[in-house]
Amino acid sequence: MSQPNEPNITFEKEISHEHNIVKVRYFKDKHPIKSYAFDTxxxxxxxxxxxxxxxxxxxxxxxxxxxxxxxxxxxxxxxxxxxxxxxxxxxxxxxxxxxxxxxxxxxxxxxxxxxxxxxxxxxxxxxxxxxxxxxxxxxxxxxxxxxxxxxxxxxxxxxxxxxxxxxxxxxxxxxxxxxxxxxxxxxxxxxxxxxxxxxxxxxxxxxxxxxSKALWETEINKIPIGLHISKAGDHVTFSNKS
Known part of the structure; x- marks a missing residue:
């Protein structure tokens, strides 16, 4: 796997009425891509x-x-x-x-x-x-x-x-x-x-x-791409609500 080319990545936000939950969808070269939060x-x-x-x-x-x-x-x-x-x-x-x-x-x-x-x-x-x-x-x-x-x-x-x-x-x-x-x-x-x-x-x-370099080399890049795909969805949720 190669590291993401950040300048090509854009996103859209969907904010809840209470403003405490945000759904973020990511795009690469304007095409939707899968994503998930890497919470190590x-x-x-x-x-x-x-x-x-x-x-x-x-x-x-x-x-x-x-x-x-x-x-x-x-x-x-x-x-x-x-x-x-x-x-x-x-x-x-x-x-x-x-x-x-x-x-x-x-x-x-x-x-x-x-x-x-x-x-x-x-x-x-x-x-x-x-x-x-x-x-x-x-x-x-x-x-x-x-x-x-x-x-x-x-x-x-x-x-x-x-x-x-x-x-x-x-x-x-x-x-x-x-x-x-x-x-x-x-x-x-x-x-x-x-x-x-x-x-x-x-x-x-x-x-x-x-x-970030250590994260990529010791964690993210060590995981098989199939496992990344299995965890990914069409958005990532940002919230401190339990």
């Missing part, structure tokens, strides 16, 4: 790595989109990291959402979960990144943990209850609950964030390439 441990590992690749490609696209926003133009706002954040400014809301989304998605596989994609230990990629890139990586993980996903200690949102005394009006006394939220994290490091994501993407693609 190594097969699942490869599928999980492809999940990470999908998310990192989303991060890259999102970060590149931020660079096109008018707010990111130096001529518009040369001191963007110091602007006073306000919910009435739609450009600030969009930029904040894009950056926060990128941080969460990038850090997704450095937190333990129960899904198909593997947990990636930061130490696993440390040797393959420059010292500056790894420092940025650690900063992104910390931002995910202590700023976006959880209310931890950070320098981007500070809150105090403040007593106010007006000495010009008989020492009148009042108070306010004040939140300081002005600095947008990583806004001046988008290019570096893009470079880091591209490096991480190369690492994951290399991992997938090695495991």
């Amino acid at each position: 441990s190594l097969g699942k590992q490869c599928a999980g790595l492809q999940l990470i690749i999908k998310d990192l490609e989303i991060v890259l696209a999102t970060l590149k989109l931020t660079l096109t926003l008018p707010l990111m133009e130096p001529s518009t706002n040369p001191n963007i990291d110091y602007f006073q954040f306000t919910t009435s400014n739609p450009d600030q809301l969009i930029l904040t959402s894009l950056i926060n989304s990128s941080i969460i998605t990038y850090a997704k596989y450095f937190t333990q979960g129960k899904g198909l994609a593997p947990f990636i230990n930061s130490e696993k990629i440390k040797s393959e990144l420059s010292s500056d890139a790894y420092i940025l990586h650690e900063k992104i993980i910390d931002l995910r943990h202590n700023f976006i996903a959880h209310g931890g200690v950070n320098d981007f949102e500070l809150a105090k209850t403040v007593i106010l005394i007006d000495l010009t009006h008989s020492h009148s006394l009042t108070y306010v609950h004040h939140v300081h939220h002005s600095v947008m994290p990583l806004v001046n490091n988008i290019e570096a964030f893009i470079d880091l994501t591209e490096s991480f993407l190369r690492i994951i693609k290399s991992m997938l390439q090695k495991r």
